[in-house]
Structure formats: C-alpha cells, structure tokens
Amino acid sequence: MRRLQKGGRIDRSKPLNVSFEGDKLPAFQGDTLASAMLAAGVSLAGRSFKYHRPRGIYSAGVEEPGALVHLREDDRHEPNVRATTAEAFDGLTATAQNAWPSLTFDVGAVNNWFSPFLSAGFYYKTFVGPFKHSTKFWMMCETFIRRAAGMGRAKYLADPDSYEKRNAFCDVLVIGGGAAGLSAALAAGRAGAQVILVEQDFELGGAILSDPAESESDQWLTKVRTELENMDNVRILIRTTAFGAYDGDTYGLIERVCDHVKAPENHQVRQRYWLVHARRAVMATGAIERPLVFGSNDKPGVMLAGSARTYLNRFAVLAGQNVIVTTNNNSAYSVAADLARSGATVTVADLRAQVSACVQQIATDAGATVLVGHGVLEAKGGRKVAAAEVVPVDSSGRATGNGKTLKADLIAVSGGWAPAVHLWSQRFQKPVYKEEGACFVPLQDDGHTLRSAGISNAASDLEDVISQGFALGTQSAGETGADGDIGLCPEAFTTGPFWQQGMSPVWAVFNTNGSPQGKAFVDFQHDVKISDVDQAHLEGYISVEHLKRYTTTGMATDQGKLSNVNALARMAELRRQSIPEVGTTTFRPPFTPVSMGSIVGQEHGRHFRPTRLSPIHQWHQENGALMTEAGAWMRPWYYPQTGEGLQDAYVREAAHVREHVGMIDVSTLGKIAVQGPDAAEFLNRIYVNGWKTLAVGRLRYGAMLREDGFVMDDGATARLGENDYFMSTTTANAAKVLAFAEHLLQTAWKDLKVHVTTVTDQWAAIAVAGPKSRALLTEVTGTDLSRETVPNNHFTHAEIGGVGVRIHRMSYSGELAYEVYIPAGYGRHVWETLYTAGSPFELRPYGTEAMGALRIEKGHIAGPEIEGRTTLRDLGLEGFASSKKPFVGSILCKRPVLEEASRPILVGLEIEGATGAKAGSILFPNVGETKGHGDGWVSSTTYSPALGKNIALGLLKNGKFRAGETIRVVNFVGNETLRAKVVSPHFFDPEGERQNG
Amino acid sequence: MTRYSALSVFRHALSGNRTWGRAWRDPDPKPYYDVVIVGGGGHGLATAYYLAKEHGITNVAIVEKGWLGGGNTGRNTTIVRSNYMMPGNTMFYERSMQLWENLSQDLNYNVMISQRGQYNLCHSPGQMDAARRRGNIMRANGIDAELFDRAEVQRRLPYLDYSEKARFPIHGAIYQSRAGTARHDAVAWGFARGADRHGVDILQRREVTGYLFDGGKIVGVQTNRGDIRAGKVALCVAGHSGHLTQMAGLRLPIETHCLQAFVTEPYKPLVDTVISFGAAHFYVSQSDKGGLVLGGDLDMYNSYAQRGGLPVVEHTLASAKALMPCVSRLKLLRHWAGVMDMSMDGSPFITRTPVEGLYLNGGWNYGGFKATPASGWCFAWTIAKDEPHEDNAEFTLDRFERGYQIDEKGVGPQTNAH
Amino acid sequence: MIRINCPVCGLRNETEFTYGADATVSRPAMDENEMKPWLDYVFNRTNPRGWHKEYWHHVQGCRQWLVLERNTLTHEIGACELAREVTE
C-alpha cells in the first residue's frame, strides 16, 4: 500500500495532522481517514461484532462494515465512525474500538475459536440455566455477552456542540450529486424550478470521482457543476445526507457543517437538520457494490473492487501491490486495468464461464492476467491477506478442480451492484426485482412524487444515466410548473465497463463438495456466515424476516447495505426459489445513522419544551420564592425564610393566611371569554349545573364532565355583561377545556352563537385571602367591599395603584377572600402595590403548597381528586348536577358501575400521631389483611395549622357511612402504617362562616 | 424434536451445525380444528401453546397471513413489567410477570428475560404522589415496587440530567426490580416451537378473508387458500382487531394507531436498566447487542401504515437528549412502527364476543408485549372453559356499557391518549 | 410529515394541529335520553383501513376544527373542510 507520487484529487499542498491509535498518518486535504490509513499501510482497522475477527477497510463509502473507529476525544468523542466517510482534518484523532486490551491483541478474539458453538441462534438454545422460576443464570451470562457486544464505547459526557433545524421548500429535490443527479438538477434548474441538490460526499461527482483525475469525465463534471453553481434557483448542499423520505413529500437531510474541522467555532453549528418539503424528488443515489462470499472473505486486504479504484484514482493510494480482482461482472475490469497501470501485479479471477474478448482486453492491455471461470475459494494469511486460493468454478460457483495459491495483498471483489433504493422503499413499498442485473429497483409510477434515475434505477449505460437524469429533472420541474428552456442534455463522456454489465448471478464460491471453505461471511460486521444462513434454513427460519432476525444479518450499523442480497440469494438457493419469491426486507430510515443531537436541534435542556411564566414571575424570583412545575408553568411553591424547608414554610404561610392575610399569584388559572347571545345556553350545556339565572355582576362555581360522564374540570364563571361571561378553569385543564368547547361549538352545536377565546394571557390574577383581606383591599381600592355590597360570589370593578381591576369575591382557602383580575401588563405593579399597602395588615405572599394546605382544610377538590376516574358523586358534588336539563355526560354518568353505592367517595381523614400521611397511601379497615386494592386511597395530605393535626383527603368505599371509623393508612413503599379517623372532608369552618363573613 | 441445551449446541457444532431439525413444522391444514386462532403473533402462539399444555386441546391451528411473529411481536421495545394499578389489570400483568420468569425453562427456549429493573421517573410532587399510589397498590398485591427520591435516583442513574438546565427536574422514581426486557422474536419462536411440539398446526402465509357461519354461529374461517372449519375461532390480531370483527358485523371500542420504535447504533453497556421519562412519553433501554432502544408517543392519528412520521421522531429524540444529554453524539440507526389496537380506556379485551363461536383477544394498546404469556394463558382458559379466568374477568366488551373503564391514566375515552 | 390544507391558513405541517377524533360519528342531540346512542358515539368505532374522515384542530393557527379525509393505509390526504361548514 502506498501513496502515489501524483494523481488523485487530494491537495498535496495541504498536509494534515491525522492519527490512528496514536500513530501519525500521512494525510492531505481531500483524504478520508480511511484513505489516510491505507496510505500509511494500516491494514487492521477494527474488530468484528461477535468473533472479534480482525477487520480492515472494505469499502470507500457509507456501506463500510469493518473500519469503524472512535473519532475525536473527550466530550467530542464519537463512536462507530466509518473511517471511509470521515473527512480528514487537521488534528483528527481516531482510535480503535471493540478490542481489549488492544486492537492487535484482542481477548475477545477467543470467540473466534468457539465460533462453531456460537452459530446462528445459539443463545436461544443455551444459558437458560438449571433453576426454575429464575432468570439469574441468564442474567449472569448476559452481563458478559453485553460487554463483549456493542461496538464503540459511548461516553456519559454532554455534547458541547450545537445543532439547528432548517425548514426548506423547493420544487425539485435532487438526491445524489453523481452524473444522474447533476443532470437532473441541471434540467430542473434550467427550467427555472427551485432546486435543492444534495450530496453526501464532500465533493460533487459521485462515481466520476473514482475515474482518473483530469479524464474526460472530469471535464463534464466541471462544466455541469459550474453551470449549476451559477444558478440562483439551485441550492447545492454537499456533506448532506438525505436520510429519510416521509409522508407529505417531506425529506429529512443532515448537513455535516463542521464535522470536517476539529471543532465548530464562533457559534457555528456542528450539524444542520433540514426538513425539506419538495413537490418532486429525484432519487439519483447510485448503487452499492456487492461482496462475494468465500472463505475468510472478511480478512483485511479484501476490498470492494470499485473502492480499490476509488482509493487509487481519487486518493492516489494503491491499496495493494499483488492484487487478485475477482468478479462476476464487467465493472471490475476498469479496476484491474487502473491498478495494473499504476504498477500493481493484477490477476482477474472471473467467475463467469465466458467473458467477451474486448472486456478481457481492457485488463490484459494494462498488463493484468485474466482467469475466466475462476473464483477465490479462500483468502489466506494471518491478520491480513497474504495469498488467495484461486479455483476453477462452475456456473454455480462450485469449484471444479484444484486451485492454486496466488500471492496477494489485496483481493478486490465485485459481486455486482445493488441500486440504493432505500429512500424510495421507505416511503412506498418493497422494490421490485429486475432479472436483468439481478437487483431490486423502484417501481416506476408516475403517480409518485419521488422517482429514481440513473444507476439507482438500473440504467443500462452512462448515456442512459445522464439522459434519465436529465429527463426526470425536466419532467419533475415541468410538473411543478417550471417551463423554462432546458436546452440540450449534456453530452455523455466515455468511461470503462459500466457498473454490472454482463453480470452473472453467482455470489459465492464453494468447495467441490458444495460447502464453503472455512468461514465465509455474508454479513461482515455481525459475523454472519453462509453456514448460519444454511442453519437458519434447516431450522425453518426461512422467511427473510426470520432469517434476518435469527441470524442478525443486515442488522449491523450498515443495515445490510452489503449483506442483504447475498443472504437472500443463499436463502433463495436453499429454498429452490427465485430471489423475488423469497422477497426482501423493508428498508427503514435513516439511510445512514444520524446523530440524535442534530434532529433535536435547539430543543434540549431548558428548551426541551417551552415554559410559561406568570406576568408576576420575576417578582417571585427576586423575592426568594422556590418555584415548582405546574404543567408548562412555573409557580411559586413557597417563599422560604432563612433556614426554612418546605414543611415549615408552608405551615407558616397557611397559618398566616388564616390569621392575617396572604396573597398568591393565580395567574395560571385558565381563563376563557365566553361571548355571544347563546353563551348562557352554552354554559348550561357544558356545566352540570344551571346558568340561565346568573345575573350580571355575579359568579358561580361550575363542574363539567367528560362525554363519558367522569368529572373533567371545575371552576368559577362570572357574568360580565349581558352576553359576556368569564370562565375560569384549573391550571392543568385550561387548554383541554378550550379545545373541547371549540369542538362542541364548531361540530355539534353550530347553531349556538357563542365565541370562546382564551384570555389567560390577558389577565394576571391574585388571590387575596385571610380575615384582613377586606380591610386591605378596601383601603387600597377605596371601594366599598362590604359584605352587603359585594357578597360572596359577586364581583366589582375597582382601581389599585391607578389600574382598573376586577375583584371577584370568592374563596378557595375558606377564608374571607378575593380574586383580583388585572390586565397582565399591570400584574406586577398591582402585586407590588398590594404588597406595599399590605404591610400594616401583615400581608405575606404564599405559594402553592400553602394553598394546598388551605384547600384541603376546606375539603376543596383539586387535580389529585379530579384524576379522570372520579364521578360527581365520588367527589361529593352530585348536588350540583341539575336534573332539569341535559348536559355533557348527563346520560353516560348514569351507567351502573358509576352509580354503585360502594364506590370510593371523598372523605376527610384525621391522621393519628405526629406523622402526616403520604398521598398515594392505601386505605384498609383497621383489622384484617392489607392486601389487594384496599378500600380506597389518600389523594391529598397536609398538616393543618388550623386544626393542629395532620389531615388528608381520600376516597374511601362507602365513605359516607364510615364517619368516626378508624382505618389504616398504609404506605408500603415508605414502610409506614398510620391510623386515621374518617371525618367529613370539610375539616375547617364547615359552615363557611369565614368565607361568607 | 431436539431438546435445546448447551450440550445439544455443542453436539451439533461438532457436526458442523448441519443436523438441526426444524423449530416448527410447515403442515398442510386439516379440514377441521377444535380451535382456529387467527394471528400468529406472540399472543396467538401463546394461546395455542397454553390451550395444548394447560387444557389438552391440541387440535388447534394458527392461521397467520404473513410469517409468525412478523407483526408487533417483532416491532416493540421489548419491555416487560407488572406495574399496573387498576383492579382488573394488576393481577393480570403480575401473572404475566410470573410466567415470564419461568418462560425460558417452560419453553426450553431462551427468551432472554433480563430483569434489569425499570424506573418511572417523576418530575413534580404530584407525579410522586401518583407513583406512590401505584407502588402501594403493587405492593399490596404482592408485586415488588420501590419509591426512590431524587438523591437515590441520582446515585443509581448518574448519567441523567440533574443540572439546573433540565426543563423537568427529576423528583424521584418508582422502581420495579423484577421488570426488564425480553428478546421479542425469541418469544414468538419459543411459543411457536412449544405449540408445534404439542401438535398445533402453524399455517403461515394464509390470510383470513371471512368466516363460515352456521346460522348466527361462526364455524370456521375463509382464507385466501381455502376454508377451514373450526369449533371456535379466536382472534389474536391486535392492530387489526376492528378489521376482523367487522367481517363478523361487530364494531369495537378500538382504533388502530401507529407506535414508533427506535434503535441506535450498538454501544458498549451504557444503560443497564429500563428508564421511563415522566415528563414526556419516552422510555429507553439497551439491547444485549448494544443498541439503545427508544420508545415514544403515538403518531396520534389512526393508521395502519407500519411506518411513522417525523414529528414523533423529533419528539422522541428530543426526549432522549433531555433525559440523557450524552446521547447527542450517538446515532440513530433505524426507526420503524407497529400498528396497534388502542382501546377506549387503554386496557385490553380477552373475552367471548356477542357473536357465538368468536373469541376476541385485542385492544393491547402499548402493553401487548409484556402481556404475551398471560394473554395466551387467560385466552386459552376463556376459550377452553367458555368463561374468563378471574385475572381477565374485567377484559370484556360490555365494560363500557357498565361503566367499568379500566383507565390507568385517567384520560377518558380517547384512544390516542392512553 | 402529514401536510394539511387548512381552508383558512393554507397548507401546513401536522405539527400545527392536534388530531381530534373520528368525524364519522356524530354527537347525539342534547335531549337524547337513550344510553345506546351515547355509547356508540363515545366508544364504538368503525376504524377503517383506507379512507377515513376525522377531526383535526388547527391549534397553532386559526383554531378551527377541520374535517379531513385521510387514508389510514397510505397516509394520503384528501379533502379538508371547516367542520362548521360540513353538512351531514
């Protein structure tokens, strides 16, 4: 292996520092890590998955199964990087993976000796262990298996790089920048369509880049590329993979913006995820060469023939000095010729019985030897190829006589080519089999917006590639209405034998007895041998899906790009069926693996989901509140004083409200404007209680059910005007209630003249609660808020700090209390005005935990009680339901189980002893077993400062008749059993004297 | 039939693995079976296995339109657990767990039950309370459960995001140590081999196209390759239940939805347990091969297409990174989807139907895989005895009429919310 | 990415919408007193393989409820109307 003195497409004026396993590699701008490794003579690149066999560089592209490495270090470390697609950059460091203690001496390689026992499915038959009802033995074995499996090692470090998403729209998306794709983009571009052309490589050209530099093809490429680059309506994205084709003509692309430099700088993103909506797409993705199956065909030094040519012509690396080129088609003759011309000793072992003279001449003219009707039976050597045993074969690949051993350091193989139909298959269906060329191709259907051209469509020759591309580009642009002059199709250039011309469908070489020589691999990365396919067949795993899953062929990081057809061909042979009868597996996205970070873009960490903030949020933060999550909202949980924890703080806050006055930010409540002449009728239907009589200036509590009759939400609604209501919902259900209301109005109740609009953002809201609340508000507003003027469930308009507000008299805490509604932009101002004015009244802010304590003392329900499985009756609200009118859920709430007398219903619990109960504890009778589902559960708990004891709300079977009973409150997961007395849920001021006072 | 063991593997290896017998036969159908099971997935195969093993009913055929185990059995995220709270569910899933724990031995097929534990993370005090209730119900029913606070979760799973930056802070977790994963394909193959050993005929690539009726009673199935008469016809076709009952004139409280699954490239052990994110629908485990297996939410709309849409791909990967920031540079290898029965309360059906001779096993929502053994066991009981076992007594179709919704999430009759 | 042609807002990605429910079931009249029609409306579905009519809500757009025709096998999109303009 060596770097040639001249030629290639590398920039010799730009040497790069590149290292593998600590060894410096001679690399230039334009190299890949793989080409640099080859140039340096590195043959051992990695270890295989199962047997830890040595693996070299097998390909020059995305299909690489062997040369997978760790790239970069520390928090930019990346496992499983294909050396063949990693662009060389200055400062690149790569290390080997899946080998311990070192790549050259890997303990895991011991598996290779045991390989007969590790055949297909062996683990399904072993490791069960001798113990009934125990999984311990398997789990012990599993520990070792897991350590040996996996490929690269991931790190637990957070990614320092950033990513972005971009939405794009175009008329024609061209996927693939080879001859077909360039021609398609050119036609569509000339027609005037908006075109995006994507190429996964860092250069446009596709297979042309594997032709000798400065050949005729280069001139074609330069001409077409230049024209494209000068079109404003064509966007060219290189280093960009179209990884998936999705519904709605949407394509996912990943652009590797900074993977070819050591680290992104100046806020550049590492990768960009493009979501492209393309009216038409041209798939010009080319083909992937197929391996041949023979003994030790996985040994470093065995390489795809086309790749050997790529390394030679693109990277100026001669991958072997003594080369056996073995093939079943014409394409490898260009490889043989180019290698021979570069000074290698080349022998072509062609599996076919007949090869046309002019094709042979291509090789012989360059100095290569051609053996027709010959194949490689086995690659020989230690950690790399040293020789090949070449045998004469019949048309099925079986040896017909003794072979000879030829010295070789490179075996270049070509089993034909498989069109890269992945994207098409992801979107539509299984591709169809084309006998001529023995390959799967997309079904051509004009109804499809994604169509293929060129080699991915099994074009017959280069002229066909270019004209297919040009024609499909023209057609696609035309279908989007672009009708500019497209001119003439760019002339084709001459090239060597075209991809798989003349292919004979033989993919494996066997001994004279029909068995493979040694280990002959179908799937290189997962170590699936042809004998594993045979065994799967023997055991009845004969469908392609069973075969894939039983042997794991095609499930490695290359997703069967190499193994697919050879495994199918073997199964077809065994089943005595054709390949299409055996079928193929479905291709799934992504085409090549994509980093998770790129798809996530900026939506991570704090920006994983948006956050909703009250207009008063900043004040809470500035004043030491501890915040808690409430759906998307952040709410003040409690305002700790020095040294206080949650418990002390909320008890203090709640007690303070009962004694003086407190205020809490309730801006998070859902608020909905219900407007229109039929608003009352609407409320009458959606709430269980009646609304026809509510006067302007008053408000009323309401409960609503789901369509199936369970409680959905509750809250108060005020009548602001004749046709104008202001509904409040719980924080959690605001969006759900609004969408439900809109649904009913727009689908079922179209006759109602009602508009519902969220006004949650319009209003800040502050609850002011406590015996001194009236005095405080009276002073600060100068408005008469007396019991007579503003009784409970009334509201009035007032001013605070010069701001017009609406004051609702209603109480959640059970205290004399008001809710002040303030235009949001003044929310903080009013809060601060109240805070300052409240000083003589000992006003203190309180958080959600204290609010919880207060409402539990009053037996008011909240989220833990409205948990989606409780009925009005369960929650003690049956009295609210009107019997005079139908309402949402009014029929289904009468289903028998929902009316069973024994259902758990809301009760109060007074906990015995000094320890409070935990919500989620289970209720059991005082005696008997604590098994099963118990008699109910604890929904909400608190220490009640007002009562001086621990209390709770719970739902208890027959709760209505169990007042005074002592029951057990069991928290199994906290190892705690408490006793509690069943009481009314209205612990505190059951008559409501305080709130009505 | 070879009994599988390390010894048999050794013995066959010595003869070059060329002497293995078929794991199951490929028989021609008989004209009549006592029971025809429609659907050769895990549930159908398990039903056949237990019909034969527990009830001695061996004149049984499984009719599968494709290849056995080719549906959701081979498309799920392989999690097994028994952390259900609602009466009707709790003991059913615990029966399943107990069957799992002995399944490899019972089937003589290693289905790789890995009881590596499962964490359900909680992100608010309210979620902690809900988790406690669930854990307590489990414990009261003899099922293992532990509740961990934030510090304990951090000690056990140090690689999650506990930083200030986390949008949804981790408050704690409920943990079931007996939960874990199983090798999904092996479950289908193990049951298939077990059923076959008892004489059950597995008829692959045969699609049911209708029923044979005698009066109002179903007495067999029509298939694309001929009719088969049967004493009883049992549906195990979750994802397509509605389609197959429609042919018998029955509408179900079921919609078919698409659930995606994701696997990354293989890595050395990174996550040694199963973690469910409580802030979004997301869970992760790592397969024995090393791929991180990720699961997310439904695609939300009715679908029979076994492929998913991009929004859920984005959502799932964002959840993964939100939970475990280190996954950012790891790579997604493959994503696919399964179609499944989403029922109106999120719970399944194992029941006789209003149509005589027709039995239904379906409505598995997300939970089908973990239920496989108990589903087969209970369905076999129901078919054999014409009445449910107490563990599937509530999985009837009339429960909606009665008002007995088994709604683990409390979200009501909206299939895509379960 | 399903793309829905909202009659108000134009062609938009599914991410702007929420899926509502099967639009082939209609809500019984408010004064329907029988249990059966309500059970059918709330619980039972035809669940077709193929073309389906369904409600979508344009929550991040005009907040209109739409009736969309969509193929559940292929995810093809058909007609889309404002729910309020659909006449049964």
Next chain:
Amino acid sequence: MAEVLSPLKSKCVAGHHGASEKSGLKMGTRALSGLWQIAGWDDFESAAQPVLSSLGLKDGGTFRIAQHADGATAWRIAPDRILIETADPNLENAPELMKLDLSHARSVITLEGPSSRDLLSQLVAIDVTPMAFKPGEFFQTGIHHVGVLIHCLNSDRFDILVPGTWASSVWEALYENALPHGVETLEVA
C-alpha cells in the same frame, strides 16, 4: 397610570450576542397600541364593517394579507374573527358582534436584519422566502410549540405576536437559534 410591563423587558437589554463580527439580526420588542378581537356569526363581514370603517380600514383583510390604515392594522385570523391593533379603546358597537380586549394578551417580538428569514426558517415550518412571504402578509403558525402570528413588515422586518405568558420562552428559542447569525438585542423603546 402605571407603565405596562412587557414580559420581554428583562430580555431587551442592548447588546451584541453570538457570532462575533456578524450582525445578521436585531431582536427587540414594541408595545402594542391596543389589541382587540371582534367576532361575529353568519353575516360577520357586514357586522364588522362599521367598526373597521370607523378605524379607517377598508375591510378586515384576508386570511393572508393584513389590512392597514393609519393607526390600525387588522388581521383576519379566522372566518368570523378579526384581530385589530388600534390605540382607540372605544371601538364602535355593532349588533351581532362581540368585542374582546386582548391588549395585554400578546407581546410583540420584533425581528429585523438580513438573517431574519433564515432565522424564521429555523423555527417555522412555512416557506418564508421573499417570494412566498411578502410585505403586508401574515400567518398564524407555531414557534417552539407556541401559536404565534408573524407579520411581514418589509423585506427583512417582522413582527411576531406571541401570547404574553409564552413570550419569554419564544424569545429564548429565537435567541438561541439566532446566535450563529450574530444578534443585536435592542432596548425597549
């Protein structure tokens, strides 16, 4: 009278952020003069006309194109709803028409600069290229899962109306995505 506090006030501090030597964007906020929704039923358009006329608006615009007059802008946000920005707090009354004050319900994020369309394309799944999104046009869509209204003022200047309680989070999403372009944040005017 107290000052209206914008939820974006703490964000709008003059400064340059992100990529150095690049200034692709300016982000800021502006106060709404007043924002009203008018909504009606069957004959909405004629019901709305007196209100629109009194503000000098020809009509309510289309679902795509805002209607603008001196001191008033109308966005037709739904078949029977129009959103109007106007300083006039006393809109005409009309029968069969409901008015709703939303002046505090939205915040405006202002965006301008050569990279503003690029930034929008990072967050909005709609074609925002100059051909597809022209001055005077608007659409309602989502940014970072939040429903917003984006109004194109001229070739590279946009107003984004965001529900106030989400404004801070939407701002941050825009800001994080803007860093590679270089972003100047503007003080509240």
